[in-house]
Amino acid sequence: MLENLRILDPESGYFNNGVIVIDNGLIKDFGSKGSIEIPKNANIIDCEGNTVMPGLIDAHLHVTGQRSGKIEERLTTPIGVFFARAVKDLENLVNAGFTTVVDAGSLIALHLRDAVNENTITGPRIIASGLPLSMTFGHADEHYMPIEYVDYRTSKKLTPFMSLICDGEDECRKATRYAMREGADFIKVMATGGVLSQRDRPEHRQFTLNELKAIVDEAQAANRWVHAHAQGTEGILNSLRAGVKVIAHAIYIDELASEEAKTRNAVVVPTLSIVQRLLDEGEKLGVPEWGLRKSAEVYEQHINAIKLAYKHGVKLATGTDFDGGIGRMGTNAMELKLFVEKIGMQPLEAIRAATMNAASAAGLEGKVGVIKKGAIADLIVVKGDPLNDINTLLNPNNIKLVFKEGNLIKKS
Secondary structure (H helix, E strand, O other): OEEEEEEEEOOOEEEEEEEEEEEOOEEEEEEEOOOOOOOOOOOOEEOOOOEEEEOEEEEEEOOOOOOOOOOOHHHHOOHHHHHHHHHHHHHHHHHOOEEEEEEOOOHHHHHHHHHHHOOOOOOOEEEEOOOOEEOOOOOOOOOOOOHHHHEOOOOOOOOOOOEEEOOHHHHHHHHHHHHHHOOOOOEEEEOEOOOOOOOOOOOOEOOOHHHHHHHHHHHHHOOOOEEEEEOOHHHHHHHHHHOOOEEEEOOOOOHHHHHHHHHOOOEEEOOHHHHHHHHHHHHHHOOOHHHHHHHHHHHHHHHHHHHHHHHOOOEEOOOOOOOOOOOOOOOOOHHHHHHHHHHOOOHHHHHHHHOHHHHHHOOOEOOEOOOOOOOEOOEEEEOOOOOOOHHHHHOHHHEEEEEEOOEEEEEO
């Protein structure tokens, strides 16, 4: 049981002198002290008047263990090093208050998910797509590498960074089934070109509407959803009309696409942080010239587009697109700061985006990211007032306690 705390409910804000009762990993009850029954022999933790809120969620990142933006890092670093780095990255995420992350493309994350679930390593809950789907000459068909490095149809061995290259409805269905066979919790697709792909652009439509419909159909048949890298307007609209649940990046989302997203209750994860990091640190980290140039080109467009989506009432969720190299794990609360400073959200709205809305993007709506009876007890104890200063959440030293499924996994 947690007592002597100020509860920050993402739906309604604060109430003071709070108590939260945890039983079997779930929130059994909560409220003001004296208003709820305290179980006999309860293990009581004094939160010293600090703020308790749901654990933070990053709804789009890549747990890969990278440490630079250099293309050659993937070719010259042993796979075991990537795994070791990624384990440390998961620890950093927990220490920063992140109890759930959505990994939008990485075999490393797919395997570490299972290691976290069996308590072999400490980390946030990982919801993982594993191998992303890309068309030939798509965003994840890494154009600067020989095709045998990136195409599962010709490669004899899976590598941590490869994608599933598929063209036409039949191949798209087969690739979707292949990803699920590998253990995907959801399906990641590349519906447009991008900033960090050499020979295409964010505006380029990739995959046809019918190809996307085939992917969504296969995913839904297995009770999974689709999460699309979609930066250009046409790709965003195609994804939404095909039934895609999560739209990542949305650099060129317009009024029509915003209304479509709102009508379909889709979640848009802007990932403002990665573009900011590319501009701030990309050259130092060895990001290729074409990636730096396109980052600068889309920066203002991206912010203005997300402002428009926010104005239209689109459900926005926090996600950074960090991979450990471009974007250090543990600094992911940067996205909340950008939502406040660049998009114009109030701190409580940004916290909703990082809890309730991000939970929806993770397929865990109502189960995490909320303080409700019966919800999973993923909770963080924060020193300071996030509603007065969102920067409070950016300093891991302010995250005093982290509970995941009721288990204390950080104490400082």
